[in-house]
Amino acid sequence: MPDKTEKDQTQVPFGELLRNFVIELIVYGILIAIYFYVALRFLANPLAALFGNNLAAYAVISLGLIVVQAVFLEFVTSLLFDYLGLHRLSSRPGKH
């Protein structure tokens, strides 16, 4: 039943991780602010019109939009994690 952990190969200084994490949050926050005020404001009125006219189409498009955004944001956050070295967290096995 128990699965053996791998040996901890990568020791990342906590200060560096924290700094990179804060950078990630700032960069992500800026990207999201731009996305929010450009894309979402642009989408709001057409979607509201669709909501009033055709709920079935609105439902399908809503699901599509949230899936597309999820895939896109997963890509962006993963890229930031990797670029800032936060991916090294992933190679550290659970010790606590």
Add this chain to the structure above:
Amino acid sequence: MEFPIAGVTVDPIALMVIGFIVGVLGGFFGVGGGFLAAPFMFWIGVPMNFVVGTDLAHMTGKSIVAFKRHRALGHVDMKLGALMILGTMVGVEIGAQVIEHLEARQSVDMVIGIIYIVILALVTMFTAYEAVRSLRMMQSDQIDVKDVIGFQGIAKRISSIRIPPMISFPASGIKEISVWMVVGVGLFTGVLSGMLGVGGGFVRMPMLVYVLGIPTHVAVGTDLFEIIFSAGYGTLTHAIKGNVDIIMALAMHTGAAIGAQIGAVSTQYFTGPRIRLFFSFLPLIGILMVVLRLTGVIAV
């Protein structure tokens, strides 16, 4: 900011913060987080009829992000998840039918609320007891492993039931188990979800660990895989009824996406028993929310 679909003005930063908090919880524990998000959404001004549907929509997106990260970490058993979805979907419908039947009688909310509290209290007590026992085992035996389960009696009995067809789940370390046991767990958690509205993850994650014997990290990732489909289905049905503000959900999801990544990556730092110990406190929040709702303090 004005959200024209729901016809209200809500602070988008508040939506993002709520999304971030439930995102971290979802990524770490493999739960949807509806029990926490819904009251807060209502509190910041989201209309009651939009709360559940919008939360489900954001939950779908958040679960995709967390699922992809868990999958990269090897924490998802797709085969197990796909099989459980079948049972869950049937269970949700049965649960909804039971509710419809019960609604003919009075005080259904009180009855369901009490069932919910009892189940969550049992989950809390059992998970905390078992997690502490496992942690003690790991300390006393000096075991350097990622996961130890201190209570394997149920899982052993379940695996000894040999009703064909039998199936193996190599990704979860299960050599052979009856398909019906897996579907049964999905069905049971589905019925509870259908009856109680929320709370699937509360029960499913511990059941995967204690009933099927799945390692905790895999249980978290596989649960998220299942939430993608259950929440996605819920989004569709609620949107058709006009109960989803997708712009609001997209705003919430921008916070949830980063939160889910952080939650999912954080599981690497903790052993299975430690995750289960933290998890054991989570149903207490659910209990508090139900008590507040039953006593009329909050409306959602």
